[in-house]
Amino acid sequence: MNKKKIAFGKISVNFAQNAKVIESTDTIEKFGPKVIETLEEDDTESQQMKDVMGISSFGKKAKSFDVQAMVEQVKKTAREITKPAAIDPKSTNEEESSQSSDDEDDFIGPPIPKEILEAQETKEDTTKTTKAGKSNDDDDEEASSDDEEDDKETFIPCSHEVSMVHGSKAVTAMSCDPSGARLASGSVDYEVSFWDFAGMDSSMRSFRTLQPCDNHPIRSLHYSGTGDLLLVVSGAAQAKVIDRDGFEKLETVKGDMYLSDQARTLGHTSSLLAGAWSPVSREEFLTTSSDGTARSWDIYKGGKAHKELIKCRAQNGLKTAPTACCYNRDGRVFGFGCADGSLQLWDLRRSTVSPSSLCRNAHQPVEITSICYSHVGEHLVTRSMDDTMKLWDLRYFKKSINEVKDLFSRYDMTDAIFSPDDRMVVTCTSLKKGEKTGYLLLYDSGTFQLRRKLEVGNSHVIKTIWHPKLNQIFVGTGNGIVKCFYDEKRSMRGATLCAAKTQRKVQHTEVISTQQVITPHALPLFRQERRKTSRKQMEKDRLDPLKSKRPDLPITSGQGGRVASSGGTLSSFVIRNLGLSKRVDDDQDPREAILKYAKEAEENPYWITPAYSKSQPKNAPKKDEDEPESKKQKQ
Template sequence: MGDNDSDDYWVEQPELAPDDPMRSFLPTSFGQKSKEANIAAQIEQTRRQVPQPAAPKKTRPDVDRDSDDDSDDDSDDSEDDTERFPVSHEVVLKTHERVITSVALDPAGGRMVTGSLDSNVNLHDFSAMTPTTLRAFKTVDPWETKKSAKTSESHPIQHLEFSRMSGSVFLCITAHPQAKILSRDGDVLTEFVKGDMYLRDMNNTKGHVGEIANGTWHPSDPNLCVTAGADSTLRIWDINNKRSQKDVIVFKSKAAGSAGRTRMTAIAWGAPAQGGSSVLVAAALDGSLVMYSGNGPFNRPAAEIREAHRADTWTGGIDISSDGRMVVTRGGDGLIKLWDTRKFREPLIKVEHTSTSDRFPMTNIRYSPNSSSIITGSAAGDLHILNPGNLRPELVTPITPGAPIVVVEWHPKLNQIITCSANAETHILYSPTMSSRGALEVMSRAPKKRHVDDDPNFTTDQSTGISGDSIITPGAMAGTKRGGVTASGKSRDPRRPQVQQITPFMRSQPDEKHVAENIPLSRMLHEDPREALLKYAEVANKDPKFTAAWKATQPVTQYAELSDDDADEGPDKKKVKR
């Protein structure tokens, strides 16, 4: 076929049936292919598969048409309840190894921190996660700087909470008398002082002398926070002064046999969203519920309720509504109670709810952002969304069946519910229509392209943990050298000797440079005395100062002249006695 007929030829293609499996191996196009993420499919993959409750069995064979219509209406109502709350989809994070005891998000909703019984705080950034990289970008142990070779000091995380205004720092409370303030990157900024355990009067101690159970931030002042400890005190701190608390509230228990002391288990500090005086409410182990004016003075409580919950049961959940009028508590006696701060005497409503405080004392309860609902977890692993008026469940949905839900949180800007369970899972519930950013933003990104080099099993020697093509400098091992210093000034490199700590006693002692520059004749301490005297020998002979008075009358020293024979004998040659 000639060149002129080049437009008339055609390429013969294999004729395959539409269902032929060979079609999966044949290319459909040539050149570079761009694979874009199917956002709708990714979001649909996170839809929760909630099992519907079984329909009740029919007791009568003759069932009229109206009963069928009622059942359909009930199913429609359940679907409507599900659509009212952002629980249709979920993203699961597995970044801890033990029970997750606390979760907190910053006010903007871009960063989330979780604490666990493994003593670690994991930091998650929604802007850095993709559907295939659901992990924490940093893990922090708040007590890492105090660890030594002899003692490994770590404490379980009790409570985490971002500052309510800026979110630049968060409060970290562990099972220890000292609370910490950490930056949003996990660096320890402030460690509050520990009190003197030998002082009887808690008003005279500068810090807690017992384990801290809970804490929270001031509603409007970003520099103030409060902690509740086992020493029967509530202490208000200024984060700019770690040496002593700003105010101390000593709670005197009236329970028999308590000697005036009890453990403070939970605390909440709230104020009306439109402005007004704040209120401070705390729960004690003796079953008491005490309320103070948030602006002080704190000499005596504004109201106190004895036996608000059963004595010697842990009341770990307490929260204040957005208008500052209602208080909800979840006690260790298996009851949820609703209180009115204006008539702080008797509970308005109380309902039964199985308690998990015997295993997980930090189990909490929370109001929704606009206080239109109350959320909490159950021992069966279900999320309960309650009506704030009568505490009846509006929605009960399983999250982690068989694993109790320990803590819950509802973020106002994201409109997403976060639950943390005893099986070390964090579930972020959201809705594509009602939620924004957060987990929805993560699932709207394209999955990260994975390369064979991303798997360390193929590129790393598992015996040494070193890549095969890595270059190792003499005397160094990859992964062991850590540069920089910790917050206390200790080097992160284990091979570097520890720098001597400068104590107040050492600061009062003058150093060698100061002595040499400011003290006269101090350099003579390092001179040889014989050499120093010989420098003045010639001057002393020419111009004597102390012997000049008898220089002219001093007789000349005369020595006996020895003969040659006597000189030869010398003192060593003695005559032999006969």
Template sequence: MSESGGEVSAVPSTSEEKKPNNAEKKARVFDFNAIFEETRKAGQARFAESNEKAQEEGGETHAEEKIIQKDSGTVSEEDDDFLPMLPPGFVPDKSVMVGEGAASSAEVKKKVSNDDDDDEDFEDYTGDGIPTVNLIPAACEAKLVHSGKPVSALRFEPNGVRFASGGVDYQVKVFDFQKMDMSLRADKELLPVESHIINDIAFSSNGENMLVCSSKAQVHLLDRAGKQWAETIRGDQYLVDVNHTKGHTASINCCQFNPIIKDEFMTCGDDGTIRLWTLKDLKVMTKTINTHKKVIKTKTAGGKRAMPQSCCYSMDGKLIAAGCDDGSIQVWKYGNLYVNTYYLVRNAHKGPITSIAFSPDSQRILSRGLDDSMKMWSLKDSKKPLLELYDLENAFKSTDCGFSPRGELVYTGTSTPGEDMPGKLLFFNAETFELVYKIEYSGISCTRIDWHPKLNQILVGLSDGTLRIYYDQKLSTRGVMTCITKPIRRNRASEFVREEMILSRK
């Protein structure tokens, strides 16, 4: 380019423009017909060689077709090209061929009867299956000690590595199977809430968090080491509407983690509410969950406050159930506004309900009341119970009931009215409520029960402060079975060698 007198003129270039280095290269062109023809010829050559080898060995060639003679003519099997070569001397079974060579009906019946010989071994069996009593892992017993006062809370960890117990002595003891020996002593002794009775304990699905609820209006969260790392906020007891309070304002009776959502748990208390909490609302600075996620109000038939004594999730997490002090059972669908109940039985019991549990299929509810009864309800019928039992002594507000892991059995405990009458751990058939098995405790009441599905071991808390673990060496796995064979460890910290000093005069 050149510029003169304000005009711009183009200066032609003396050299030719450069071409790209690969301008003369062309893409390779493939002749698919030629490639296909070469492949076909190579295949034919290999095929001919294999036929020659087969003829030399006296076998059949691949090109030979099998023909089946019939009355109407011959039918060629065109599918032989897709089947492997038959071995030399192969003779077809004429008994299964359709045509003149087919077997008679008598021969076919004889062949079928021979195949059913194995089934005849079970014709003489008239039983209904394995006896239900054999499903109870109660062949062996291990005794542990919590304290000298009644056990009011008891729970296995979902993984089955440890369990925790709480009592009216304000203590929480953690038993770790991996650290226990033949002495069966607790691994940790905690005092999370001073001067408050422990009402319930719950573990998260991974076992990292443990809930402790007591007669205090706050829930305490402990880590695996037993240290408190969070708590729920206490509600304002001067507010009339419990929806406006951020937390419970009275004693908390029960707690449970959501079986599906690991960060969510539920509590119920004497303030007439069931509250859903989430760990996502935790304030790190104050180490407090400042508000609940949802609140559910339980009411009596007259619209007054009903105090829920027990609450639980269904196995699939879709339902929430509560047993109240007025004897009513109230169920809600999870995730709704929790205004109207999904299932309601007003007069389920004549007194407070101490425990409530869903069946493994989430279609039935088992309830235990202070009216010395236990009843089973169907979620399809709220007018009358499916089954009911009476004369089951109950003197503790936390007496448990529940289903076996597969739902064949139900269990509960009874209290002793006096030293002459024993407390009992009872197992009933879930279909008929017939007594299957019982364990008696002389002068002691059975308060808390937990049946672990993976370990297949039953943990029982008694009114004298002792614990029982029932297991079967054939049906149960790990758990306490790993502890009873470990020798007792000596406490080396208390051992010392005394060195005496000898003073002498020169």
């Protein structure tokens, strides 16, 4: 077959009208200026191509395209996509001029160039800044928006509140389980109340109340990490662990109070002061006592002996009572606030003889009421009876970072806690003489500036809990009321479940009382038996051997395993065996047996008659009964 040479013709848009036929030649023509010249000559074709594709020709001159046409086309497509409300003509002119001044790039297609978008953003920013600098109202709006952002960061759920009545005395202990389903409250009236939010209605009544520690006030309550066990610390020397329904699971042993060395006793010898549950272990909990010791316990040992023992010492070497305690977030360090005003941190991985960190003059030598680690674990907040609250950095434990004074506290269980995000520190105050309102105070954890002051009621405020899942604040007061602060939008479950529930009405069963008709002459089947008198009933019971408890009757011969009384006595047995006399018949009447010898005794007296023969009076002669009554002497 003959191979033909390839020939090229002229490229055109409308091939039917503008195409010219080029005769084929034997030699291959080269690409070069000839083709370009022919393309430049045809202006109509280049114009059509420019309208359609935006380029005038192929080759090196493809870079030289009309930028203005491209910008207009891009604007049209952008307007169709975004459809803005209005576009300033000034901004469009400025954009066109800036676009024309930019460098040319190899670009073909409809997307918007980056330079145009960047220029528009910079111009919008400059116009905003100039307008904001001219007007003062805009500055105020920006400041208010910043304040709103700060409020969002440190949000306080306090738009609504509900009250739960525990009793008439001060609520000194509270604890909420990790899931937020139940709340336990304890008081100085020896009672512990359980509150189930899912089962309560708007009446806010506890579903169970008990006295787990007899007549001892409740000082501390703590749920375990799983929420199935509750630690009860009271004024007794023995702590108790109960389940969710109030049944006792464990009671710690009491130590020997006559031993001076506390290490030789198995438990506390004096009243308990505080307690805490391990945040990482379900089996371990901690208790402190006024005997100067703190002991950790394991529930699998049954409370028969402590697991670890810590002796807190004052500066003079004598024992001091740890009045507040807590675990750190990983459960490895014990924190104690003592009655001498010192803070002691014990790491059992290092030593049990001396604390790992110590600050002797943390507070004045009075009881420390609360000690709490932050959620991050780098800070520590303490509350004391010297009316102060202090923030400590664990990396520099010699001096407090911040301090708040004039916080009056009447109870040695007053709380100080961190908010769930560690941005705020929450504490409460008691009523001074002449005051009528107790407050819940919220401070910024960084600067210790007062952020919020909530009025709780006309009583002391003692305990507080800020639950992280519920985003609700529970407060225990001195008049026996537990208050809950929450927000309808940002708080979940908890009190929001029962606050909107209507109180259930007790459905009384309808009972129709039938009138009783007495018919004395009715049939015996329908006749009612009247109650007999007590005398007749007693006589009837007397005849019943079971009701009258009649003793067994004597028997003549053996019956039913019983032996006859004849011959069964000791005397009859001795007489029968020794042969002193004849067989004695025990069944014979004793009177008849004696009168049997009366005739023989009269005829042959031997003992009694001869003794009274001289002094015995003679019997008077019998009178005849036939004599008339007139001759008989009057007696």
